[in-house]
Amino acid sequence: MKHISLHFLKSIVILSIFLTISPFASLKAQSSDFEISKNLEILTSLYKELNINYVDGANPSELMKTGIDAMLDKLDPYTVFIPEAEIEDYRFMTTGEYGGIGSLIHTQGGYIIISEPYSNSPAQKTGLKAGDKILKVNDKNAVGKSVDDVSAILKGQPGTSFKLVIERDGEPKPLTFDIVREKITIDPVPYYGMIGNGIGYIKLNSFTQTASSDVKKALVELKAKNPVTGLVLDLRDNGGGLLTEAVNIVNLFVKKSELVVSTKGKQTDKNHSYQTTSDPVDTDLPLVVLVNGNSASASEIVAGALQDLDRAVIVGRRTYGKGLVQNVFPLSYNTQVKITVAKYYIPSGRCIQKIDYAHKDASGNPDDVPDSLITAYKTMHGRTVYDGKGIAPDVLTDTLKISTVSYNLVTKYIVFDYATRYAAAHPTIEPAATFRLSDAEYLDFVAFTEKKGFEFKTVAEKELETVKKAAIYENCWVDMKSQYDSMLEAIALHKKKDLMENKTEISEILQEEIVSRYYYQKGRIESTLSGDAELKTSINVLNDATKYVSILDGTFVKADNQPKISKDRN
Numbered sequence: 082m083k084h085i086s087l088h089f090l091k092s093i094v095i096l097s098i099f100l101t102i103s104p105f106a107s108l109k110a111q112s113s114d115f116e117i118s119k120n121l122e123i124l125t126s127l128y129k130e131l132n133i134n135y136v137d138g139a140n141p142s143e144l145m146k147t148g149i150d151a152m153l154d155k156l157d158p159y160t161v162f163i164p165e166a167e168i169e170d171y172r173f174m175t176t177g178e179y180g181g182i183g184s185l186i187h188t189q190g191g192y193i194i195i196s197e198p199y200s201n202s203p204a205q206k207t208g209l210k211a212g213d214k215i216l217k218v219n220d221k222n223a224v225g226k227s228v229d230d231v232s233a234i235l236k237g238q239p240g241t242s243f244k245l246v247i248e249r250d251g252e253p254k255p256l257t258f259d260i261v262r263e264k265i266t267i268d269p270v271p272y273y274g275m276i277g278n279g280i281g282y283i284k285l286n287s288f289t290q291t292a293s294s295d296v297k298k299a300l301v302e303l304k305a306k307n308p309v310t311g312l313v314l315d316l317r318d319n320g321g322g323l324l325t326e327a328v329n330i331v332n333l334f335v336k337k338s339e340l341v342v343s344t345k346g347k348q349t350d351k352n353h354s355y356q357t358t359s360d361p362v363d364t365d366l367p368l369v370v371l372v373n374g375n376s377a378s379a380s381e382i383v384a385g386a387l388q389d390l391d392r393a394v395i396v397g398r399r400t401y402g403k404g405l406v407q408n409v410f411p412l413s414y415n416t417q418v419k420i421t422v423a424k425y426y427i428p429s430g431r432c433i434q435k436i437d438y439a440h441k442d443a444s445g446n447p448d449d450v451p452d453s454l455i456t457a458y459k460t461m462h463g464r465t466v467y468d469g470k471g472i473a474p475d476v477l478t479d480t481l482k483i484s485t486v487s488y489n490l491v492t493k494y495i496v497f498d499y500a501t502r503y504a505a506a507h508p509t510i511e512p513a514a515t516f517r518l519s520d521a522e523y524l525d526f527v528a529f530t531e532k533k534g535f536e537f538k539t540v541a542e543k544e545l546e547t548v549k550k551a552a553i554y555e556n557c558w559v560d561m562k563s564q565y566d567s568m569l570e571a572i573a574l575h576k577k578k579d580l581m582e583n584k585t586e587i588s589e590i591l592q593e594e595i596v597s598r599y600y601y602q603k604g605r606i607e608s609t610l611s612g613d614a615e616l617k618t619s620i621n622v623l624n625d626a627t628k629y630v631s632i633l634d635g636t637f638v639k640a641d642n643q644p645k646i647s648k649d650r651n
Contacts, residue, residue, distance in 0.1 A: 124148075155445075156421070157438040159407050163417040169236065171409075171417070173267075175323060177289035181236040183265040184209065186228055189494050192216075193223055193231045195247075196497075200601040202265060207258050209247070211598055212501030216255055217246040239264045251505055272606040273299035277620045279310030284606055285330075288322025288379040293329030300333060300362055311367040311623030313616065314383075317397065321378025324355070324406065324425070331386045332357035334393070336364055339428075341386045344406050346423030351406070367629055368393040369619040372472065377401035381433055382425065385472045389428040391462040391633045395474045396619045402435025402471030429458040431468035464635040475632050476622055478615045486579040487586050489537035490530070496587075496594050499529050504598035513596045513604035514611070518588050526591060527580050541572050 128148075132139050149162045163171050173179040183202025186193050192214040198204035215223045218234045234243070242261045249256055269285060269292040276282040281303040283296055296314075303309050321327075328341045335341075335357055343354040370384045370393045381400045387393035406423040424432050438447045450469035458466050467473065490496050503522075510516050518526075545568060552558040552565075580587065589612050596608040610616060622629055631637035 157405065157436075157447075159403075159405055159419065160421050161419050163409070163419060165415040166233075168415065168417065171419075174287075175289060177267040177269060177287060177291065179236060179265050180239045180241075180262050181265050182207075182209075182260055182262060184235075186215070186231065186235075188228055189497075191225055192248075193226060193228060197597055197601070199265065199267075200603065203260050203263050205601075207260050209245075209258065209260075210249065210501075210504070212250065212498070212504075213256075214248040215245065216248055217244075219243045237262050250501065268295065270295040270299050271602045273303065274607075275303065275307050275309075276313070276610055276616065277624075279308055280620050280623055281307065281309045281312045282315065282610070282616075283312065284315045286319055288319070288324075288326040288330075290323065290326070292322065292326040293333070296330050297333055297362060304363070304366075309366065311369070311620075313369045313371055313619045313623070314393075315371045315616075316376045316380040316384060317371055317373040317615075318375040319377075319380040320375065320401075321380055321403070324379060324382065327379035327382040327386075328355045328357065329359075330383050331390075332359055333362045334364060334366070334368055334387065335361055335390055337361070339390065341428065342382050343426045344423040345426065346406070348422065351408075351423040364392075367623050367626075369622055370395050371615060371619050372397040372400050372474065373615075374398055374401060376472075377403040381472050382427060385427040385431075385433055388466065388472060388475070389431075389458075389460050391460050391464065394476060394622055394629060394632050395472060396476045396622060397474050397478055397615055398480065399473055399477075400433070400471035402433055402469075404432040404434030429460055429466055431456070431458045431466060433468060433471050435469065435471050460635075462634050464633075476618060478618055481615075484579070484583045484586060485539050486537065486576070486583055487590060490535070490587065491590065493535065493537070495530055495533055495535050496590055498533070499526055499591065500594040500598055502529070503595050510595070510599055513600045513607040516592055516596055516608065518592055518595075523584060523588055523591075526587075530580065537576075539572060539576065542569070545569065545572075 128145070131144065132141060146162070146164065153160050153162060169179055182204040183199040184204035185196035187196045188194070195204065195209050195211055195213040195215070197211050198209050215231060217223055218231065221234075223231050223234075237243075239262050242259060245258045245260055246255050247258070267287070267289070269287045269289050271284055271286055273281070273283040281300075283299045283303075285292060285296060300312070303312075324342065324344075331339075331341045337357050337360055339357045341355050341357060343352075345352050368387065370387055372380065372384050372395060376384065376397075377400065381403065384393075384395050384400060388395050404424050404426075405421045406425050407419045408422045409417050409419045411417055424434060426432050435449055436447050437450050441447045455467055455469045458468060460466055545565065548561075549558065549565060552561045589609070593605055593608050597605040600607070622632075628637060
C-alpha cells in the first residue's frame with residue numbers, strides 16, 4: 082500500500098490553515114462560518130492521522146474520494162464530484178462528443194464484446210462487428226477486464242492509434258486491426274421520417290449542444306418534403322441534458338417571448354427566467370410529445386412547458402420527476418463538482434420534482450413529495466395540472482410489459498448471440514422497416530436456444546422456492562412435497578411452451594437486434610416503429626382532430642382525469 086509523503090501532509094496542513102483562517106478572520110464571523118472552519122480542521126486532522134498511523138497504509142486519492150462521495154451522498158444523487166479521469170465522460174454528456182472508436186461494448190462470459198459499432202465510425206469502417214470478442218489492446222490482455230477498464234483504453238485523443246486483437250466466431254484465428262481514434266459525435270436525433278398518412282416523427286435521445294438545431298433541421302426537412310399534418314416528438318428514455326436546448330426546442334413550436342421555464346435557488350444569481358427568443362418554425366402544427374418513466378429533466382421541461390402552454394398533447398406514461406438544476410464548478414487539479422443549485426418551474430408555476438431529498442427517514446432514505454403537499458395549477462386554457470409527481474400524460478398508455486422468457490433471452494445474450502450468427506450467414510437482408518423473420522427462421526432460433534442450454538426461472542418458481550423454505554421451517558415439508566413437485570412439473574411444461582406462446586414478442590426483439598447488425602441505430606429504431614403501441618396511440622390522437630382539440634381546450638373527459646399518485650416510476 083502507498084503511504085503519504087511528509088511533503089504531501091505538510092501541504093494538506095498548510096491548505097487547512099489557509100481555508101480555516103483567511104475566510105474567517107473576523108471575530109464576528111457567523112456561527113455557520115465557524116462550523117465550516119471547525120469541521121474543515123477536524124477533517125484535515127483526521128486525514129493526517131489516518132495516513133500516518135493506519136496499520137496497512139492508505140491510498141490518499143482513494144481515501145479522499147471515498148470521503149467526498151459519502152459526504153455528497155447525504156444530499157441528492159445529482160450533486161457529485163467529478164475526478165479528472167471522468168471529465169471526458171461528463172463532457173460527452175453535454176456535447177455528445179468524445180475521442181474513441183465509436184462502439185458500444187459489454188461483458189459476456191469473461192470477455193469484453195463489441196455490442197454495436199456506430200455507423201461510419203472507426204469501429205465500423207475498420208471492420209469490427211457486433212459479437213467480436215476483444216482479446217488484446219496494444220498487446221495488453223483484455224480478457225477478464227471490466228467494461229470501464231477497456232473503455233478507458235479504447236477512448237483517447239482523436240488521431241491516435243492502437244492495435245486491437247479480436248476473436249470472431251467462424252474465424253480460425255484471431256484477427257488484428259489497427260484503429261485510428263476519431264472524434265465521435267453521437268447524433269441526438271438518430272431518426273426522423275414519416276410514419277403515417279401525413280404524420281411526421283422525430284426521435285430525440287439527448288439534449289446535447291446541437292439538440293435544438295438538429296430537431297429544427299429534421300422538422301424543416303419533413304415539412305419541405307411532405308404534406309405534414311401532425312408531428313410526434315419522441316422523448317421516451319431521454320434523460321435530459323442542457324436546459325437551454327430544451328428552451329430552444331419549445332421555441333420551435335411556440336411564439337417568441339413566451340416563458341418556458343424559470344429557476345429558483347438559494348443564491349439570487351441562480352434565479353433566471355428563460356423565454357423563447359426566436360421566431361418559431363410552426364405554431365399550428367398538431368403536436369404529440371411521447372414520454373415515459375425515463376423521460377427526465379430537460380425532457381420534462383419540453384413536455385411540461387408544451388402542456389402548460391396547451392401547445393401539445395402529452396402521450397405515454399408519467400415522467401421521472403426531476404425538477405432540480407445542476408451547475409458545474411471547477412476545483413483544484415482539474416477536478417469538478419456538479420451541485421444542485423436550484424429548482425425549475427414550468428409556465429404554470431409548478432415544479433415537477435418527485436423526490437424530496439431535503440427530508441429523509443430514520444434510515445436516511447428520501448421519499449416522494451407527500452400527497453398532502455401536491456398542488457393544483459392551471460394551464461393557459463385553464464386545464465388542471467399538478468406539481469410534485471413528474472408530468473402526467475394527457476393520454477395515458479398501458480405500462481409496457483415483457484414476458485419472463487423474453488427478458489431472460491435478452492439478459493442472457495441468447496438474442497444477441499443468435500443475431501451474430503444470423504448476420505454471419507446472411508450478407509444482406511431486406512430494409513429495416515420491412516425485415517421479418519420467417520416461421521422457419523424462428524424455429525431455427527428455438528433450436529438455437531436448446532443448443533445453448535437456455536434455462537431460466539419464472540416468478541412462479543421463485544415463489545415456490547420461498548414456500549418450500551417456509552414449509553421446511555414450519556416442519557410441514559413432508560406433507561407438501563408431492564404437491565410441490567407436481568407444481569414444478571406443470572411450470573416446466575408451461576416453460577417449454579413459452580417460446581411459442583410469446584413468438585410475436587420474441588420475433589420483434591430478434592428482428593430489432595438482427596437489423597442493428599446491418600443498419601445500426603437508425604435501423605434499430607425503424608424496425609420497431611410498426612409494432613410500437615404507444616406510437617400508434619399518438620398517431621390516433623393526431624388523426625382525430627376533434628379529440629386532439631378537446632384535450633387541449635379542456636373539454637375532453639379522460640378516464641385518468643386525476644393523476645395517479647404512486648411510487649411507480651413507470
